[in-house]
Amino acid sequence: MDVPVIELTGIVKSFGPVDVLKGVDLKAFAGKVTALVGDNGAGKSTLVKGLAGVQPYDGGTVKYDGQEVHLHTPREASALGIEVVYQDLALAENLDIVQNMFLGREETRFGTMDEGTMERQASETLQGLSVRTVKSVRQKVSSLSGGQRQTVAIARSVLKNAKVVILDEPTAALGVAQTEQVLNLVRRLADSGVAVIIISHNLVDVFKVADYIAVLYLGTMVASVATADTNSDDVVGYITGSKTYEGKNV
Amino acid sequence: MTSTPATPPPTIGSGHEGSIREQFTAYFRGIRQGEMGALPAIGGFVVLLILFTFLSSSFLTPLNIANLLTQAATLMMLAMALVFVILLGEIDLSAGVTSGVSAALFVVLVHNYDVNWIAAILIALATGLAIGFFIGFFVARVGIPSFVVTLGLFLGFQGLQLIIIGTGGVYRVETPEVAAIMNKNLPILWGWIGLAIAIALAVLTALWDRARRARAGVANRPALLMWGRLALIAIAGALFVAMLSVDRAPSRGSLNGVPIAHNAIEGVPIVVPITVAILWAGTFILDRTRFGRHLYAVGGNPEAARRAGIKVASIRMIAFVTCSTLAVVAGIFDASRIGVVSAASGSQIVLSGVAAAVVGGVSLFGGRGRLTHAAIGALVIAVIANGLGLLGLPAGVNFLVTGGVLILAASFDAVSRKRAGGALAR
Ligand SMILES: Nc1ncnc2c1ncn2[C@@H]1O[C@H](COP(=O)(O)OP(=O)(O)OP(=O)(O)O)[C@@H](O)[C@H]1O
Numbered sequence: 177m178d179v180p181v182i183e184l185t186g187i188v189k190s191f192g193p194v195d196v197l198k199g200v201d202l203k204a205f206a207g208k209v210t211a212l213v214g215d216n217g218a219g220k221s222t223l224v225k226g227l228a229g230v231q232p233y234d235g236g237t238v239k240y241d242g243q244e245v246h247l248h249t250p251r252e253a254s255a256l257g258i259e260v261v262y263q264d265l266a267l268a269e270n271l272d273i274v275q276n277m278f279l280g281r282e283e284t285r286f287g288t289m290d291e292g293t294m295e296r297q298a299s300e301t302l303q304g305l306s307v308r309t310v311k312s313v314r315q316k317v318s319s320l321s322g323g324q325r326q327t328v329a330i331a332r333s334v335l336k337n338a339k340v341v342i343l344d345e346p347t348a349a350l351g352v353a354q355t356e357q358v359l360n361l362v363r364r365l366a367d368s369g370v371a372v373i374i375i376s377h378n379l380v381d382v383f384k385v386a387d388y389i390a391v392l393y394l395g396t397m398v399a400s401v402a403t404a405d406t407n408s409d410d411v412v413g414y415i416t417g418s419k420t421y422e423g424k425n426v
Numbered sequence: 427m428t429s430t431p432a433t434p435p436p437t438i439g440s441g442h443e444g445s446i447r448e449q450f451t452a453y454f455r456g457i458r459q460g461e462m463g464a465l466p467a468i469g470g471f472v473v474l475l476i477l478f479t480f481l482s483s484s485f486l487t488p489l490n491i492a493n494l495l496t497q498a499a500t501l502m503m504l505a506m507a508l509v510f511v512i513l514l515g516e517i518d519l520s521a522g523v524t525s526g527v528s529a530a531l532f533v534v535l536v537h538n539y540d541v542n543w544i545a546a547i548l549i550a551l552a553t554g555l556a557i558g559f560f561i562g563f564f565v566a567r568v569g570i571p572s573f574v575v576t577l578g579l580f581l582g583f584q585g586l587q588l589i590i591i592g593t594g595g596v597y598r599v600e601t602p603e604v605a606a607i608m609n610k611n612l613p614i615l616w617g618w619i620g621l622a623i624a625i626a627l628a629v630l631t632a633l634w635d636r637a638r639r640a641r642a643g644v645a646n647r648p649a650l651l652m653w654g655r656l657a658l659i660a661i662a663g664a665l666f667v668a669m670l671s672v673d674r675a676p677s678r679g680s681l682n683g684v685p686i687a688h689n690a691i692e693g694v695p696i697v698v699p700i701t702v703a704i705l706w707a708g709t710f711i712l713d714r715t716r717f718g719r720h721l722y723a724v725g726g727n728p729e730a731a732r733r734a735g736i737k738v739a740s741i742r743m744i745a746f747v748t749c750s751t752l753a754v755v756a757g758i759f760d761a762s763r764i765g766v767v768s769a770a771s772g773s774q775i776v777l778s779g780v781a782a783a784v785v786g787g788v789s790l791f792g793g794r795g796r797l798t799h800a801a802i803g804a805l806v807i808a809v810i811a812n813g814l815g816l817l818g819l820p821a822g823v824n825f826l827v828t829g830g831v832l833i834l835a836a837s838f839d840a841v842s843r844k845r846a847g848g849a850l851a852r
């Protein structure tokens with residue numbers, strides 16, 4: 177098998193006396209969707225925030241394309257092409273869609289912002305994702321619905337040719353049609369060569385879109401399997417701790 | 427006959443498309459949805475202008491308008507300074523005393539130590555810069571609420587000012603260049619040249635924006651709209667300069683039918699171009715640079731800004747430094763107008779500065795507001811004081827009316843936002 181784009185080994189993280197991650201391993205491959213599942217509080221979001229450089233890990237190694245890297249700031253992560261769409265969407269409501277999509281990486285010319293270029297790229301990205309619900313890219317985010325905000329957040333993550341896109345419960349707030357659209361989008365992302373990690377509580381979605389499933393249980397990775405080699409009942413068992421995975425981890 | 431266009435029209439717009447009529451429709455829809463900006467303040471300003479013009483014959487005279495401008499300038503500068511921190515959802519209660527302390531430092535340096543006036547102003551500005559760093563350090567690095575840090579400085583600096591000036595001391599501002607800011611006027615020709623430069627800058631930036639958008643291949647608003655806006659600016663500016671170019675010295679009467687000779691007072695007060703230049707530069711930075719964008723982002727959602735890789739602490743530092751430094755400019759303005767600096771200079775003004783910003787439409791929750799809003803808010807407050815003064819009403823009425831206007835403005839903001847569907851709390 178290829179070298180994973182992302183390989184986490186023995187990741188530990190605690191908040192004061194609480195050990196949230198207790199030696200977690202995880203791999204993500206280019207062109208594949210890896211689903212990260214687990215019950216509430218299992219540590220999924222914490223694992224992902226470390227990869228984004230938002231909340232650095234306490235210990236363990238992170239390899240990117242086989243090279244060990246240290247991710248301490250969001251800038252370091254995005255320099256490697258790691259982009260995250262957070263569960264609590266990180267958008268500034270007082271800014272418009274273009275401004276949010278380019279936040280922290282604005283296009284400038286002669287030291288001033290090149291609004292036209294940003295506007296065009298934002299529209300193109302949204303159109304590339306077949307977004308139809310947004311009327312104007314200059315709408316303030318405060319005027320958008322939950323689904324529209326999710327769309328903006330995803331569009332932001334794919335704006336700059338990301339290598340790894342991590343989605344934390346991207347469909348949790350969406351209706352049926354928009355969920356379908358987002359899942360299609362996730363698949364298209366992977367098919368274009370991006371390594372996608374998706375966190376979801378919806379196993380139907382997971383089985384629809386994922387190539388691999390990694391199960392986190394109370395801060396420990398209890399199973400990581402190819403979707404084709406498992407079924408929904410087993411995964412539910414791993415998530416709740418009522419079944420133990422005996423096979424070899426991917 | 428071709429019936430299908432080569433490329434389908436883009437499905438996502440940007441608000442720049444459409445005819446002039448559609449642009450106006452969209453604009454008024456925005457207003458109804460609560461994006462009022464400075465409109466309530468501008469409306470209030472116009473109403474006050476009309477009201478006082480009817481109530482007092484000496485209100486809309488060149489002499490009084492020039493007076494009004496110099497009365498408003500200090501408050502305007504302070505309110506503009508405060509915008510930089512209010513946009514972050516922070517506050518600087520010490521901005522007033524910062525202006526006082528630095529003005530005190532300036533006069534004492536010039537008066538007692540024979541320091542060159544330019545050097546003294548630079549030292550005063552550097553002091554403001556240092557104060558801003560101090561506040562920024564405690565707010566952004568140590569994590570103390572800005573309200574507390576600056577309240578501490580507000581109290582402490584009144585003492586510092588007392589020490590610099592000496593108990594009961596009053597220093598006259600004897601530097602002619604500084605006294606001139608508020609008390610002298612530009613030669614008439616210079617007023618017109620200044621206006622021409624301002625209009626040229628406005629035209630060039632507008633054309634530059636259009637050229638950039640065109641090069642990027644995105645829609646531009648109808649050109650007529652741009653020229654209309656620029657024409658309005660030019661006409662308003664011309665009326666303003668023309669009004670200030672007539673001799674406004676009070677008549678001395680006449681002797682045997684011949685007017686008694688007097689020294690003419692004419693031209694735009696020197697403080698006006700200084701203020702306009704700072705307003706323009708600040709607006710340019712806030713609207714067009716990455717720093718400005720990041721400032722708004724931090725004010726709207728600091729966590730989102732942090733995750734986007736913005737150095738939130740540095741943005742906060744720079745905002746406080748800018749605020750304190752501009753507060754020094756306000757202090758120099760005040761010293762120039764009053765003509766003296768005492769131990770109490772600047773201690774009263776800061777809350778009026780906050781009020782001016784809020785009246786103009788700057789949100790204390792952060793993330794929303796512009797420098798022009800603060801400037802208009804300061805004009806509203808200055809007009810109230812000026813007009814009520816002309817009517818001979820006691821100062822108490824002035825405070826009552828100003829307070830009422832502040833609450834009215836804040837209600838406008840809250841109601842419009844509730845209508846916009848945004849949560850009241852943010
Ligand atoms: N900043 C923090 N300080 C203290 N404890 C935290 C912090 N962030 C997370 N935790 C704790 O870490 C544990 C794991 O949280 P995390 O958000 O990673 O779970 P999750 O798997 O994403 O859950 P969910 O499915 O509900 O999103 C929880 O018990 C949570 O309370």
Ligand SMILES: [Mg+2]
Pocket residue numbers: 220221222263344
């Ligand atoms: Mg989570």
